[in-house]
Amino acid sequence: MEFSKKLLELRKAKGLSQDELGNQLNVSRQTISKWELGETTPEMGKLILLSDYFEISLDKLVKGNESKSDTKEDTTNFNTPKKRINNTLLIVLLIIGFVFLIDFVMMIIYFVKNGFPS
Numbered sequence: 001m002e003f004s005k006k007l008l009e010l011r012k013a014k015g016l017s018q019d020e021l022g023n024q025l026n027v028s029r030q031t032i033s034k035w036e037l038g039e040t041t042p043e044m045g046k047l048i049l050l051s052d053y054f055e056i057s058l059d060k061l062v063k064g065n066e067s068k069s070d071t072k073e074d075t076t077n078f079n080t081p082k083k084r085i086n087n088t089l090l091i092v093l094l095i096i097g098f099v100f101l102i103d104f105v106m107m108i109i110y111f112v113k114n115g116f117p118s
Contacts, residue, residue, distance in 0.1 A: 004038035006064050010054045025049050
């Protein structure tokens with residue numbers, strides 16, 4: 001979605017007039033109108049104010065819903081072969097560590113009950 005359409009959608013969703021939004025950003029109603037018509041675009045400072053005001057990232061405000069970060073493959077997917085191997089190794093190491101911990105505790109209990117060998 002283009003910036004101009006996104007701005008119009010966000011403004012209407014908050015129930016604001018162009019004049020009210022302009023007052024929030026210290027610009028005229030005509031400036032807001034030009035932004036929404038796609039005749040001009042705001043400077044970086046105003047984009048940041050818009051992003052903060054509408055609580056939306058600059059990326060989504062400027063690029064819309066079709067940004068690269070939204071379409072990029074999820075790298076946290078645990079089904080990739082490398083992630084599966086890493087997760088399997090982690091589980092095996094945790095099990096081995098747990099077994100050694102139990103063995104160590106059992107050894108301490110044995111020596112406390114039966115005394116240490118002389």
